[in-house]
Amino acid sequence: MSEWQDQSEIFNGTADTALKDARSADGNDRRGTTAFVFGDELADIADRDPRVAVLTADLARSNRAVDFQGRHPERFVNVGIAEKNMITAAAGMASCGYVPFAATFASFAALLGCEQIRTDCAYPRMPVRVVGHHSGMSMGFYGTSHHSLEDLGIMRTIADLTVVCATDENHLRAVLRASMDHPGAMYIRLGRGRDPEVYPTVPEIVFGRSIRLREGSDLTILATGSTVRPALDAAALLADDGYSTRVVDMFTVSPLDKDEVVASAAATGAVLTVEEHNVTNGLGTAVAETLFEAGVSGSRFKRLGVPDEHVILGPPAALYAHYQLDATGIATQAKELMR
Template identity: 70%
Template sequence: MTETQAPAEFFGFKDSRSVDGTDTRAIPAFVFGEELADLAEQDDRIVVLTADLGRSNRATDFGARHPERFVNVGIAEKNMITTAAGMAASGFVPFAATFGSFAALLCAEQIRTDCAYPNLPVRVLGHHSGMSMGFYGTSHHSLEDLGMMRCIADLTVVCATDANHLRALLRLSLDHPGAMYLRLGRGRDPQVYDVVPDLALGRAETLRDGSDLTIVATGSEVHPALRAAEELARDGITTRVLDMWTISPLDREAVVDAARTTGAVLTVEEANVTGGLGSAVAECLLDAGLAPRFRRHGVPDEHVPVGPPAALYAHYRLDGPGIAAVARELLTKGTTP
């Protein structure tokens, strides 16, 4: 086999587990079309829009069952958000889905001015967020979206943890009065919730309790945070793990209680550490006049290398062992990396 004849899999550029054979019911980025199709059977307000990514996000699952309420606008993401705003103004609850890098970065003005400012019930789904696009590079990495979206007034910002969590978010969003940005991960996020949880906006979920440290994680980093807590437990360190799935509004009470009862707080996010979850928690602690041992952990303020997601997570210590190592540094050295 010559180099020009060799398929992408031969060089390791393509992960066969990410193609059509993957069980789509366990893939958050793929579940939303199926779940919304089910919900739409009883709610005729639901419409779904995508920008030529119906197969990547499985919006086609919705389109197959409700073609009259499915719109593919083509490669026109800004137009998609404005179109969704018009639908919302007409009484619909539109769900507009595209890559997180396009949704938040490319469409920030439309999300702010067309959706949040007039308080319209548009749900923007930014899937394949963080570094999950791997080889596609900086243009497709979505590391700034949490910082950008949470500073938009009247915009609710939430992160899906796994497939069951996403199902709960979609159901919860139906009667939310304003605009919402839903951040989805790579699509193969490990299961954290065995059943669909009962969620309330602005309320963090305590997944594990402890007295030595609190890890405040969101989205794709919740599962590795739990793995880190298990590893720390073997060293006698008990760790509270909070799933801070609502970035805006933040569960300030949970943050304050964690600081007061455990004395050390580590935030973990698959995002730029500037402006995202870590910054939100830091602001909360400062406002409350608290100064626990504290550290923001995520992607440094830099453009990440091109590579497979798993390698990038390990490189930035955003896997279980990496988070555990950062936690030990916090407990022994304080806030200095």
């Protein structure tokens, strides 16, 4: 037991021989994590709402649930590395009047916990908020086991489950606040806590309604989560080349804002969806279904995401560039679509 404790101290950064450097506070890379406001915002909400509870599967530092733990330890539960049990326990807490937020890596939440999300949370319409953080390719070198490029496709096929992607720090605050009185279960998809600013202040949001961030007449970019900022930057690059681009934050993937999809296609004649997700069955597929079912004709359409393949290994920024999910790549794909 003491040997295991020693190893834990080394990797968690509490021992003198801890694997850390000036950029780390406890053995974990702390650069940029100030934008991860998950625990801090929920602690603020919990100050005035006794229903809030937070559960995590041994990732309190990674998702900053530790900030909630420090202020409301009586409503914090670390279940250990037992993601399925965490979601079922959250459903039980919801049945007793709590609004529990169960947080773990998105790859574990959606893939490991799919059955529990569907059967224990969505089917009985329990107000459980399953929070999948470090989604998409944001785990970089950790590889396929930690990449989450299927979660939107899985989650949006579950009935009575609201699927939301947080865009940046202020948008995450808005999502958490609005979720408190939202009926039924939710899957909330987060990035890695280093998301560049899109909203300078906390926006007013309604689940199921998108937010039009930029007007344009030549093309519409429908983006969600981590791709919203580069979509806006791509629109600026396109403007330099004479293209007028509408940008819409489709932060609710299910239920989708179908009215905005149809209106944007009719207004601009070209739609590009952008997502940090497999192109199969994510935002792009949802938009394609909407356009087809609405009978929209004459509009050009393209899905931009990760091809139907397992992602190569590398740092996130390099992966975004490789798959053309950065501003330059999005602008390039947009020009090809409009040509």
